[in-house]
Amino acid sequence: MMQGDIQKQPILSLGDTETPDDEASWGGLEHLPGHPIMWVLILSELVVFGAFLLVFSAVRIGDPAGFAQDQLQLDRLAGGINTLVLLTSGLFAVLATKAINEDNRSGCRLWLLATSIFGVIFLIIKLMEYTAKFDAGIGLESTTFFTLYFLITGFHALHVVLGLGILGVVAIWPSRINVETAAAFWHMVDMVWVLVFPVIYLVR
Amino acid sequence: MKYQSQKVALYYIYGALALFAAQILFGVVAGTVYVFPNFLSELLPFNVIRMIHTNALIVWLLMGYFGAAYYLLPEECETEIHSPKLAIIQFWLFMIAAAAAVVGYIFGIHEGREFLEQPLPIKVGIVVVALMFLYNTTMTLLKGRKTAVSNVLMIALWFVALLFLFAFYNPSNLAVDKMYWWYVVHLWVEGVWELIMASILAFLMIKMTGIDREVVEKWLYVMVSLTLFTGILGTGHHYYWIGTPGYWQWIGNVFSTLEVVPFFAMVIFCFYMVWKGGRDHPNKAALLWSLGCSVMAFFGAGVWGFMHTLSSINYYTHGTQVTAAHGHLAFYGAYVMLNLAIFTYALPYLRGREPFNQQLNMWGFWITTSGMAFMTFTLTFAGVVQTHLQRVLGMNYMDVQDQVALFYWMRLGAGVAVLIGVVLIVWSLVVVPRASRAATRISQPAE
Numbered sequence: 001m002m003q004g005d006i007q008k009q010p011i012l013s014l015g016d017t018e019t020p021d022d023e024a025s026w027g028g029l030e031h032l033p034g035h036p037i038m039w040v041l042i043l044s045e046l047v048v049f050g051a052f053l054l055v056f057s058a059v060r061i062g063d064p065a066g067f068a069q070d071q072l073q074l075d076r077l078a079g080g081i082n083t084l085v086l087l088t089s090g091l092f093a094v095l096a097t098k099a100i101n102e103d104n105r106s107g108c109r110l111w112l113l114a115t116s117i118f119g120v121i122f123l124i125i126k127l128m129e130y131t132a133k134f135d136a137g138i139g140l141e142s143t144t145f146f147t148l149y150f151l152i153t154g155f156h157a158l159h160v161v162l163g164l165g166i167l168g169v170v171a172i173w174p175s176r177i178n179v180e181t182a183a184a185f186w187h188m189v190d191m192v193w194v195l196v197f198p199v200i201y202l203v204r
Numbered sequence: 205m206k207y208q209s210q211k212v213a214l215y216y217i218y219g220a221l222a223l224f225a226a227q228i229l230f231g232v233v234a235g236t237v238y239v240f241p242n243f244l245s246e247l248l249p250f251n252v253i254r255m256i257h258t259n260a261l262i263v264w265l266l267m268g269y270f271g272a273a274y275y276l277l278p279e280e281c282e283t284e285i286h287s288p289k290l291a292i293i294q295f296w297l298f299m300i301a302a303a304a305a306v307v308g309y310i311f312g313i314h315e316g317r318e319f320l321e322q323p324l325p326i327k328v329g330i331v332v333v334a335l336m337f338l339y340n341t342t343m344t345l346l347k348g349r350k351t352a353v354s355n356v357l358m359i360a361l362w363f364v365a366l367l368f369l370f371a372f373y374n375p376s377n378l379a380v381d382k383m384y385w386w387y388v389v390h391l392w393v394e395g396v397w398e399l400i401m402a403s404i405l406a407f408l409m410i411k412m413t414g415i416d417r418e419v420v421e422k423w424l425y426v427m428v429s430l431t432l433f434t435g436i437l438g439t440g441h442h443y444y445w446i447g448t449p450g451y452w453q454w455i456g457n458v459f460s461t462l463e464v465v466p467f468f469a470m471v472i473f474c475f476y477m478v479w480k481g482g483r484d485h486p487n488k489a490a491l492l493w494s495l496g497c498s499v500m501a502f503f504g505a506g507v508w509g510f511m512h513t514l515s516s517i518n519y520y521t522h523g524t525q526v527t528a529a530h531g532h533l534a535f536y537g538a539y540v541m542l543n544l545a546i547f548t549y550a551l552p553y554l555r556g557r558e559p560f561n562q563q564l565n566m567w568g569f570w571i572t573t574s575g576m577a578f579m580t581f582t583l584t585f586a587g588v589v590q591t592h593l594q595r596v597l598g599m600n601y602m603d604v605q606d607q608v609a610l611f612y613w614m615r616l617g618a619g620v621a622v623l624i625g626v627v628l629i630v631w632s633l634v635v636v637p638r639a640s641r642a643a644t645r646i647s648q649p650a651e
Binding site for chain 1: 449
C-alpha cells in the first residue's frame with residue numbers, strides 16, 4: 001500500500017480524547033428514540049413549518065383586517081375536533097411504543113391500528129372542511145390568507161398521509177426501533193398541528 | 205487500481221477533458237462577442253456559440269460522472285465491471301452523438317429549446333447511451349458488494365436518465381413547456397446531480413482521509429436527505445413568473461432558501477473529515493480539489509443562489525446578469541470541481557504512477573478558481589447595475605448593455621485567465637512527466 005489510501009487505521013486524535021467509537025455515532029442524534037435519520041427529517045420539517053407560520057404571521061401584519069375577515073370563514077369547531085383527534089392518536093402511538101417495549105407485538109399492532117384510524121378520521125374531517133370551502137367558492141388563489149391556509153394545512157395533511165404509510169409499514173415489522181421511528185414522526189405531525197391550529201384558526 | 209476494468213474510466217476522463225477545453229474555448233469566444241458584438245457573427249452566430257458552450261459543459265460533466273462511476277464502482281462493489289467492452293462502445297457512441305450535435309448546431313440544426321437543443325435523433329442516442337451505461341453499472345452493482353456510496357450514486361444516475369425523458373415532451377403551450385423543462389434542468393442540477401456530488405465526495409473522503417466508512421456513510425445519508433427535502437420543492441423558485449399558479453411563490457421561497465443547507469453540510473463534512481483524518485494523503489491536488497469543490501459549490505450554488513431566490517428580489521433580477529453570475533460559479537464550484545477532484549484522484553492509479561504534476565495542477569486550481577470568482581463578481585456587479593437601470597428606472601435593454609460594457613471587458617479578462625488555468629489543469633492531468641514514468645511505477649493500492 002504505497003499510495004496512501006488509508007483505511008481502518010487508527011484515527012489520529014488531534015489533542016482530544018475521542019475514541020473512534022464516539023466518532024462513529026450520530027452525534028446529538030444518537031440517543032434520541034427511533035432511527036437518527038428520522039430526526040434529520042423531523043428537524044427539517046420543523047424548520048419548514050416554522051418558516052411557513054412565520055411567513056403567515058408576517059403577512060398578517062401587513063393586512064390584519066383582510067386576514068381577520070377570512071379567518072372568520074374557517075370552521076373552528078372542525079379544527080378543534082381535529083386537534084383532539086390528532087392528540088388522541090398521539091396517545092395511541094405512545095401506547096404502541098409501550099407495548100413493543102414489553103414485547104407485546106399484537107398489542108402494539110392494535111395500538112398502531114387505533115393510531116391510524118384516528119389519522120384517517122382527521123383526514124376525513126379535513127376533507128369535509130376543504131369541500132365546504134370549495135362549495136363556498138373559496139379556492140387556493142382566492143386571497144393570500146387562503147393560499148397560505150391551503151398550503152400549510154395541505155402540506156400538513158400530506159404528512160398525515162405519509163405518517164399513515166409509515167405506521168402501516170411499521171405494523172408489518174413492529175421492531176422496537178421501527179415503532180419508535182414511526183411514533184417520532186407521528187408526534188411531529190401531531191405537534192405541528194398544535195402549532196398550526198392556533199396560528200391560523202384562533203389568533204385574532 | 206485494484207480492478208483491470210477500471211481502466212475504461214480513462215476513455216471517459218480524457219473525453220471529458222477534451223470537451224472541457226472546447227467548452228472553455230467557446231466560453232472565451234462568447235465573452236468576446238459581448239465586447240465586440242460582430243465578432244464571428246457571419247460565421248458563428250452568438251446563439252450557436254452559447255449553445256456549444258452550455259451543451260459541451262453538460263456533456264463533459266455527464267461523461268465525467270460515467271467515468272467516475274466506472275472507476276469507483278469496481279472498488280466499492282469489489283468486482284470487475286460487468287462488460288468493459290460495452291463501456292467502451294458506450295463511450296464512442298456518446299462522443300459521436302456529441303460531435304454530431306455540435307456539427308449540427310454550426311449548420312443551424314437544433315430544436316432551439318435552451319439546453320435541450322439536441323435534435324430528436326441525438327436525444328434518442330443519449331437515451332441509448334444512458335441505457336447501456338445503466339445496464340452495465342447496475343449489473344456490476346448487483347453482483348458485488350453494496351455500499352451506501354455505490355447505492356446513492358446508482359440511484360442518482362438512474363434518476364438522471366429518467367428525468368431526461370421529460371426532454372422528449374415539448375408541449376406547445378409555453379408555460380407548460382417551461383414547467384416540464386425545469387423537471388430536467390432543475391431536478392438535475394439541484395436534485396440528483398447533488399446526490400452524485402455527495403456520493404463522489406464521500407468516496408474521496410473515505411479514500412483520502414482514512415476516516416471509517418461507517419462515519420462517512422452517516423454523513424452521506426444526512427446530505428442525501430437534506431438535498432431531496434429542499435431540492436425537489438425548491439423547483440418552485442423557477443415557477444414564479446412563467447404562468448404557473450401564484451402559490452408557487454410561497455413554496456419556492458421557503459424550500460429554495462433551505463437549498464443552501466445541504467451545500468453547507470457538504471463543506472462541514474469535507475473539512476471535518478479531513479481534519480479528523482489528520483493524515484497526509486500523497487495526492488494533495490486531489491484533496492485540494494475536493495475541499496475547494498465543497499466551498500465553491502456552497503458559494504456558487506448556495507450563496508449566489510440564495511441572493512436571488514426570494515420572489516420579491518427575483519421579481520427584479522430574473523434574467524439579468526445576476527443569473528449568469530450564479531450559473532457560472534454554481535456549475536464551476538459544484539460539478540466542474542467535483543469532476544476535476546475525482547479525475548485528479550483517479551488518474552495516477554489508472555496510469556499506475558505516483559501522483560504527478562501536482563504543483564502544476566494546483567496552480568491550475570488557483571488560477572481557474574480565481575478567474576471564476578472574479579468573473580462571478582464582475583457579472584454580479586453588471587447584474588446589479590442592469591437590474592437597477594433596466595428594471596427599476598426602466599431604461600432600454602440595449603442602452604443598459606452599453607452602461608455595463610466595462611464589466612463585460614473584465615469578464616473577458618477573467619475568462620482568459622480561466623482558459624490559461626484550464627490549459628494547466630488539462631496538461632497536468634494528461635501529460636505524465638517522462639522522468640518519473642519508469643521509476644515510480646507503483647503497486648496496487650490496498651483498500
